Amino acid sequence: MKLIKLLAGAAIAVGLATSATAQDKTKVGFVxxxxxxxxxxxxxxxxxxxxxxxxFSDQVETxxxxxxAEGPDAERVITQMALDGADLIFTTSFGxxxxxxxxxxxxxxxxxxxATGYKRAENVSTYSARFYEGRAVQGHIAGKMxxxxxxxxxxxxxxxxxIRGINSAYLHAKKVNPxxxxxxxxxxxxxxxxxxxxxAKTLIDQGADVVLQHTDxxxxxxxxxxxxxxxxxxxxxxxxxxxxxxRVSSIIDNWAPYYVDRTRAVIDGxxxxxxxxxxxxxxxxxxxxxxxxxxxxxxxxxxxMIEAMRAGExxxxxxxxxxxxxxxxxAEGEVADDGTLAGMxxxxxxxxxxxxx
Amino acid sequence: xxxxxxxxxxxxxxxxxxxxxxLLAATGELVAERAGVLNLGVEGMMIIGAVCGFIxxxxxxxxAFGFVAAAIGGAGLSLVFAFLTQATLAxxxxxxxxxxxxxxGLSALMGQTYVGIKPPSMGPGPFSALSDIPVxxxxxxGHDALVYLGLLFVATVWATLKHTRAGLILRAVGENHDxxxxxxxxxxxxxxxxILFGGACAGLGGAYISLIRVPQWTEGMTAGVGWIALALVxxxxxxxxxxxxxxxxxxxxTQLQLNLQGxxxxxxxxxxxxxxxxxxxxVLVFLSxxxxxxxxxxxxxxxxxx
Numbered sequence: 331m332k333l334i335k336l337l338a339g340a341a342i343a344v345g346l347a348t349s350a351t352a353q354d355k356t357k358v359g360f361v362x363x364x365x366x367x368x369x370x371x372x373x374x375x376x377x378x379x380x381x382x383x384x385x386f387s388d389q390v391e392t393x394x395x396x397x398x399a400e401g402p403d404a405e406r407v408i409t410q411m412a413l414d415g416a417d418l419i420f421t422t423s424f425g426x427x428x429x430x431x432x433x434x435x436x437x438x439x440x441x442x443x444x445a446t447g448y449k450r451a452e453n454v455s456t457y458s459a460r461f462y463e464g465r466a467v468q469g470h471i472a473g474k475m476x477x478x479x480x481x482x483x484x485x486x487x488x489x490x491x492x493i494r495g496i497n498s499a500y501l502h503a504k505k506v507n508p509x510x511x512x513x514x515x516x517x518x519x520x521x522x523x524x525x526x527x528x529x530a531k532t533l534i535d536q537g538a539d540v541v542l543q544h545t546d547x548x549x550x551x552x553x554x555x556x557x558x559x560x561x562x563x564x565x566x567x568x569x570x571x572x573x574x575x576x577r578v579s580s581i582i583d584n585w586a587p588y589y590v591d592r593t594r595a596v597i598d599g600x601x602x603x604x605x606x607x608x609x610x611x612x613x614x615x616x617x618x619x620x621x622x623x624x625x626x627x628x629x630x631x632x633x634x635m636i637e638a639m640r641a642g643e644x645x646x647x648x649x650x651x652x653x654x655x656x657x658x659x660x661a662e663g664e665v666a667d668d669g670t671l672a673g674m675x676x677x678x679x680x681x682x683x684x685x686x687x
Numbered sequence: 688x689x690x691x692x693x694x695x696x697x698x699x700x701x702x703x704x705x706x707x708x709x710l711l712a713a714t715g716e717l718v719a720e721r722a723g724v725l726n727l728g729v730e731g732m733m734i735i736g737a738v739c740g741f742i743x744x745x746x747x748x749x750x751a752f753g754f755v756a757a758a759i760g761g762a763g764l765s766l767v768f769a770f771l772t773q774a775t776l777a778x779x780x781x782x783x784x785x786x787x788x789x790x791x792g793l794s795a796l797m798g799q800t801y802v803g804i805k806p807p808s809m810g811p812g813p814f815s816a817l818s819d820i821p822v823x824x825x826x827x828x829g830h831d832a833l834v835y836l837g838l839l840f841v842a843t844v845w846a847t848l849k850h851t852r853a854g855l856i857l858r859a860v861g862e863n864h865d866x867x868x869x870x871x872x873x874x875x876x877x878x879x880x881x882i883l884f885g886g887a888c889a890g891l892g893g894a895y896i897s898l899i900r901v902p903q904w905t906e907g908m909t910a911g912v913g914w915i916a917l918a919l920v921x922x923x924x925x926x927x928x929x930x931x932x933x934x935x936x937x938x939x940x941t942q943l944q945l946n947l948q949g950x951x952x953x954x955x956x957x958x959x960x961x962x963x964x965x966x967x968x969x970v971l972v973f974l975s976x977x978x979x980x981x982x983x984x985x986x987x988x989x990x991x992x993x
Contacts, residue, residue, distance in 0.1 A: 365905065365907065367799070367906060368905060397906070488956075514948070515945055515949050516948065516960075523901045523905050524900060524909075527901045528701075528705065528941065531701060532945040532949055535701065536692045536694075549901050549905075556902075
């Protein structure tokens with residue numbers, strides 16, 4: 331992977347050399363945590379990049395570096411992009427947050443966009459999608475369809491985004507199936523097909539007949555398919571190659587409109603630091619086709635739920651909801667505020683185990 | 688906490704499968720190192736094996752051809768290493784590291800059009816008829832052919848090194864290449880063959896990941912298994928059975944910690960996640976406390992003029 335980085339660095343350098351003749355082009359950089367071919371998270375970000383290319387063709391030039399480790403290495407990559415003349419840089423993983431802020435301080439004229447984080451600055455925007463809306467739909471389908479009443483959940487890192495997803499899925503599974511139990515395994519990686527496959531197999535061995543994943547590869551889908559009789563959901567991307575079974579639906583992150591908008595803002599000079607958190611209503615979160623492996627009535631309920639969320643009539647976190655320790659979080663009819671959701675660091679009532687600190 | 692959710696039979700089965708890629712790669716590396724060659728390119732040879740095996744298995748529809756291709760691919764890449772270190776007398780550490788980087792990049796290039804494709808299934812293992820026997824059937828007979836091949840390799844390597852003339856020559860070359868040369872043994876030929884064997888084994892291990900364990904192709908999917916195999920050879924003090932023990936220990940604890948997490952055991956996840964590495968190292972260090980020594984000429988360049 332180091333070699334790929336070197337090659338990408340070389341490609342950027344070459345790009346710089348040739349862009350002398352095209353100074354008026356807006357240069358947009360993308361920093362990815364996994365490979366473009368992961369079939370999940372990074373794949374969708376790259377689709378967004380391609381949409382930018384399509385929309386502006388000659389006006390923009392895009393560059394990307396894949397497989398960037400979260401942490402200090404990211405800072406080096408982002409700095410290099412800024413030095414190479416990028417006007418706008420999207421950093422597309424939670425762990426790029428501090429590196430992005432650090433580099434942004436050194437390059438006040440470059441605009442930065444960080445996905446899923448919460449730290450902003452004059453020239454740093456944040457954006458994320460309300461994946462938990464999709465998780466609510468998954469929870470509902472999972473709760474209805476599980477026969478063992480055991481739902482496995484592969485967690486990546488114990489950060490608010492992932493915990494929100496677990497809570498949302500559990501809440502809606504429990505609502506339709508009071509006996510449901512969640513088994514959660516943390517793998518401490520966004521992308522490691524072997525670990526993800528192992529985690530999925532372990533959960534299946536322990537009786538789970540639904541496996542939800544918050545990691546980026548399709549390995550859990552393959553494991554579920556091999557085991558048979560287990561259902562899964564595409565994560566971040568449609569993962570349609572595993573439909574109709576095991577993949578019965580999916581959450582698709584559609585970044586393209588946002589990337590096009592923000593690039594246009596830079597070209598027009600109207601870019602401002604903002605915090606965007608969009609869901610099903612704007613199309614940033616899409617729910618992939620629910621396959622016929624799901625009974626018709628459950629399909630209908632799920633579609634109804636999606637429509638209610640699209641219209642703003644239903645919020646997945648609507649009280650009464652208690653925290654895991656039994657204390658009241660949301661009273662009857664109360665809706666969670668974005669601040670609490672953004673920093674969510676607790677399980678809701680009924681989930682077992684502790685969140686790793 | 689609900690330990691009853693953990694089925695020991697399934698756990699042991701998963702352990703054996705998880706250990707197999709490490710076992711294959713480590714056995715190959717052990718042979719190379721006993722011949723005095725330190726090849727740090729295991730990770731690179733594994734990933735080349737993974738991608739070659741995947742491509743051929745998908746195109747021919749036969750996993751068996753895939754594994755053959757993986758062995759050839761791994762051995763082919765190791766031939767580059769053999770040329771560098773045996774013919775041009777390049778530094779082994781640098782060449783090995785270069786091999787890993789090269790392998791990762793080349794495999795990403797080769798596999799570009801194979802992302803998202805499902806490989807043909809391996810089908811039931813050779814002894815699957817016996818796997819219905821309660822408890823032991825699943826543990827002993829429920830595996831695919833490669834698992835048994837891995838065990839066979841360990842046994843063969845052990846027997847060859849210990850009891851045959853060929854093994855003696857290989858060890859002599861590794862312990863003191865000048866003495867072996869003086870006795871008329873072809874040091875470079877022996878070492879090249881050992882390197883090729885190591886490459887083929889690593890390739891098989893890689894293909895086991897891409898064709899059986901995951902099964903799919905994604906860039907960088909070996910994710911450090913090659914390095915673990917390398918470390919295992921050292922901690923197993925270059926003894927085949929200890930490599931087997933180490934690989935099973937590592938694979939077993941990796942699976943156990945996932946199972947414990949699933950069962951909701953109240954041990955912090957961070958400790959569980961690091962446990963396979965810590966336990967494997969501690970156990971093997973204790974085992975190797977007595978009279979363990981690296982092959983005398985490990986990593987040293989041989990030139991007949993000396």
